[in-house]
Amino acid sequence: MSKVLVIGGGPAGMMAAIMAGRNNNDVMLIDKNKELGKKLKITGGGRCNITNMRDIEDFLEKIVVNHKFLYSCLYTFTNLDLVEFFKKHNLNFKIEEDLKVYPENDKSQEIIDILKKELKKSNVKIIYEKEFKDLLVEDNAVKGVVLESEEIIKADKVIISTGGMSYPKTGSSGETYEILKKYGHTINKIYPSLVPLIIKEKWIKNLQGISIRNVKVSSYSKNKKIEMLGDILFAHFGVTGPVILNISSFLNKTLKEKEVDIIVDFIPDIKKEELSKLIRKNPNKAIYNNLKEILPLNFTKELLNYLSINKKPNELNKQEEKRIIESIKNLKLTCVGTKSINEAIVTSGGINVKEINSSTMESKVINNLYFAGEIIDVEGLTGGYNLQIAFSTGYLAGISV
Missing domain, CATH: 3.50.50.60 (FAD/NAD(P)-binding domain)
Known part of the structure; x- marks a missing residue:
């Protein structure tokens, strides 16, 4: 004993x-x-x-x-x-x-x-x-x-x-x-690990409280591409939610030295061609109404406001449509750091x-x-x-x- x-x-x-x-x-x-x-x-x-x-x-x-x-x-x-x-x-x-x-x-x-x-x-x-x-x-x-x-x-x-x-x-x-x-x-x-990320883009704070399920987030860590699927939640400082917490484990060390870009695909199961058809589905309705079945209404409204696009689908030119699609399928956000270790799930x-x-x-x-x-x-x-x-x-x- x-x-x-x-x-x-x-x-x-x-x-x-x-x-x-x-x-x-x-x-x-x-x-x-x-x-x-x-x-x-x-x-x-x-x-x-x-x-x-x-x-x-x-x-x-x-x-x-x-x-x-x-x-x-x-x-x-x-x-x-x-x-x-x-x-x-x-x-x-x-x-x-x-x-x-x-x-x-x-x-x-x-x-x-x-x-x-x-x-x-x-x-x-x-x-x-x-x-x-x-x-x-x-x-x-x-x-x-x-x-x-x-x-x-x-x-x-x-x-x-x-x-x-x-x-x-x-x-x-x-x-x-x-x-x-x-x-x-x-x-x-x-x-800090499994921790929320702080985002440089100021307009993101307008999305505070909006959550979207099953998004794809990708970035690079040590020249290796990291891709993860999961839910995202917008906050006044940036982004959190399971997919963000997970990808933070790969980015936390780099973020101590420099900014890191992440790319968000909010509808990974829907291709760009299909998204184009959805945007123009009802040509005389607001674009955010055409997309409300696949994205939260308040998210799409803020995204269009950020893009300065206030048109009906039948008024859109190809360049504007492309900007909307790219912002939904490949939104680039600049991470400038993580929240403190006090807010991290693990060390x-x-x-x-x-x-x-x-x-x-x-x-x-x-x-x-x-x-x-x-x-x-x-x-x-x-x-x-x-x-x-x-x-x-x-x-x-x-x-x-």
């Missing part, structure tokens, strides 16, 4: 503590908040997109950074294993668009309650409102931790699952990076995976120190991938101590 400390009570930390406890270790879970799973509680607007039911090989393709590092943990504790873990507590799930998995009642609190029951069953002692300040390291091995109150808690093994820097109000504010640097770990540069960057044993989640720099969750430099797209990463890395760390 080992004495194990788990620092951080998010999904990765709770799963790590549960599995370490099941292996008959003496486990203590320490969290700085008054409650466990504070960020998990607000995930997906409180609905909790817990995982995705893609085959693991397809699942790995949705991991943007360091997917090879995650092979062991995702095969050790798969999406099917995660769903089965909760089903044992009679929690029902539903599978929605793009194979996203949610609790049937759309309540993240039920996920947290089950994890807390499992923590109790595994005899995990939980310490609330205690902040991790430092590690105790001797002879290149961890011996415990120091809390902010200067309290020292000794241990044989320590699992760090304190999260990244996104949503700092939930407790993941990034102080752990500096502690780990001090003991020789490399922290890859931190960027890009973190502990360099080359310094972690992918088969156990143990540090290669400090013996008996393990990692789980968002503190590691791994990230996936939206759709349940990041929560699965948290649970799978936590599981593997927990069974390895």
Whole structure:
């Protein structure tokens, strides 16, 4: 039996503590908040997109950074294993668009309650409102931790699952990076990821609140074309919505250095020739009325206003029609940056995976120190991938101590 400390009570930390406890270790879970799973509680607007039911090989393709590092943990504790873990507590799930998995009642609190029951069953002692300040390291091995109150808690093994820097109000504010640097770990540069994009074009603010489903957004990252499909939402600062959050994962680093163009096709399933016929369908009606079956009326009105075209279809010349079609099929927007990491869903960057044993989640720099969750430099797209990463890395760390 080992004495194990788990620092951080998010999904990765709770799963790590549960599995370490099941292996008959003496486990203590320490969290700085008054409650466990504070960020998990607000995930997906409180609905909790817990995982995705893609085959693991397809699942790995949705991991943007360091997917090879995650092979062991995702095969050790798969999406099917995660769903089965909760089903044992009679929690029902539903599978929605793009194979996203949610609790049937759309309540993240039920996920947290089950994890807390499992923590109790595994005899995990939980310490609330205690902040991790430092590690105790001797002879290149961890011996415990120091809390902010200067309290020292000794241990044989320590699992760090304190999260990244996104949503700092939930407790993941990034102080752990500096502690780990001090003991020789490399922290890859931190960027906001799955984050809204700020757009230069001022007229976009007139579209605030308008959402359009299933648009295609394309851009270039490191001379490679990136194309994504999904929903877009206009805001006063620019654009957000699932397709924008996903493409931000590929553009965030470049946007720290320069502007990036994105091209939006608002109706990817409709060809230009067909769009031309729709524009002229009723020659004496307003153009936006002819297009209202395929695009929101208020969007088309603002687009035509931006193009300074206030004509009926029978008054349009070919050049004006071409401008309308190009603006709907290939609207170029200039991204000048992302919103801050406070508004990002996940953190890009973190502990360099080359310094972690992918088969156990143990540090290669400090013996008996393990990692789980968002503190590691791994990230996936939206759709349940990041929560699965948290649970799978936590599981593997927990069974390895």
